[in-house]
Amino acid sequence: MAGPSAGPSPTVAIAYHSGNGHTAVLAQAVREGAADAGAAVTAIQVDTITERQWQQLDGADAIVFGAPTYMGTASAAFHAFAQATSGRWAERAWADKPAAGFTVSGSKSGDKLHTLQYFGVLAAQHGMHWVNLGLLPGWNSSAGSEHDLNRLGFYLGAAGQADVDLGPEAVTKADVETARHLGRRVAETARRFAAARV
Numbered sequence: 001m002a003g004p005s006a007g008p009s010p011t012v013a014i015a016y017h018s019g020n021g022h023t024a025v026l027a028q029a030v031r032e033g034a035a036d037a038g039a040a041v042t043a044i045q046v047d048t049i050t051e052r053q054w055q056q057l058d059g060a061d062a063i064v065f066g067a068p069t070y071m072g073t074a075s076a077a078f079h080a081f082a083q084a085t086s087g088r089w090a091e092r093a094w095a096d097k098p099a100a101g102f103t104v105s106g107s108k109s110g111d112k113l114h115t116l117q118y119f120g121v122l123a124a125q126h127g128m129h130w131v132n133l134g135l136l137p138g139w140n141s142s143a144g145s146e147h148d149l150n151r152l153g154f155y156l157g158a159a160g161q162a163d164v165d166l167g168p169e170a171v172t173k174a175d176v177e178t179a180r181h182l183g184r185r186v187a188e189t190a191r192r193f194a195a196a197r198v
């Protein structure tokens, strides 16, 4: 596993919603990956966000959005959070911060791409810089397997799957590792952006 690179220690905030704990597993993996890469990380559940946590988002070097895919998009609780950012949108409060996203669903596809695209649009509306997953797809050749990193073959962000009748422990391990990779990548990107500002 790559250790932290040189440069100022970045702060990464994860803004996520999880209805039944599956997305929370990926949020924890993003957190661990970003911390591995030397970031100070805050994870914020957007359905109970406090004023202090809004300020942590404002002060973060990078923000990672996370939500389960519900009815082909991010959960309603995440959309409520996103709509509550409109004042910050008007003030360009998050402009030029790196942003990234992750989601989980019950189906292998489950229309997760749409959720990641929605996160990308949200970031663009805020003038943020989108950080993609940065991995080739796994599990797409006879040499691959369901244990591959990025086994579901996404580019925009980290996508996971968990059987709908099982709890958070059912989030597929390869998808947890993929989310960990995203956390590391966001922290490294945030570090480069922070270094360029000093």
Ligand SMILES: Cc1cc2nc3c(=O)[nH]c(=O)nc-3n(C[C@H](O)[C@H](O)[C@H](O)COP(=O)(O)O)c2cc1C
Pocket: 017, 018, 019, 020, 021, 022, 023, 024, 067, 068, 069, 070, 071, 072, 073, 104, 105, 106, 107, 108, 109, 110, 111, 161, 162, 163, 164
């Ligand atoms: C209201 C609702 C809508 C859902 N819509 C989808 C969907 O569009 N595609 C899919 O594959 N799974 C769908 N699911 C399954 C969830 O995405 C899946 O159980 C996910 O792991 C839940 O994450 P959470 O525990 O963080 O809420 C839906 C679940 C609920 C409750």
